Amino acid sequence: MKKTSKGEKISAAMKGRKLTEEHKEKLSKAKLGKARAESTKEKIKKTLLGQKIDTLKQDHPLILKTHNSRSHLTAENVKEIRDLYTNAKSNSIRKLAKEFNVSRHTIHSIVTYRTWNQL
Known part of the structure; x- marks a missing residue:
């Protein structure tokens, strides 16, 4: 039998539970203004990108804008x-979303190659 850690046990016990709006609000207020350590930021980045993190650290090619003609960003911006x-x-x-004046979802889609992918 596989030994489960304390975190895994808690995660399994909480699976399927829904938080109330009041509880969500209290959680967001509790986390407000707290700065994360660089190691924590790296873990979050790895979690968001999953297996793609290893393939992302390379030279990114330019993609012509003709594929995305309605885009607010240019190929140089995406690179x-x-x-x-x-x-x-x-x-x-x-930070990047604020700098380029687009949504966070747009930046995440670009980084994970969901949009502006190589054709």
Whole structure:
């Protein structure tokens, strides 16, 4: 029988439970203003990207804008976003979204190659 850690036991016990709106609000207020350590930020980044983290740290090719004609970003912007996110430790999706004036979802989609992928 596999030994489960304390965190895994808690996770299994909490599976399927829904938080009330009041509880969600209290949790968000409790976390407000807390700065995360660099190691924590790296763990979050690895969690968000999953298995793709190993393939992302490479030179990102330019992709022509003709594939995404309605985009607010240019191919140079996309290349810069990927380079900044994967190669600089202090850059987060939130910071890049604010810098390029797009949503966090857009930045995440670009970094994970869901949009602006090589055709």
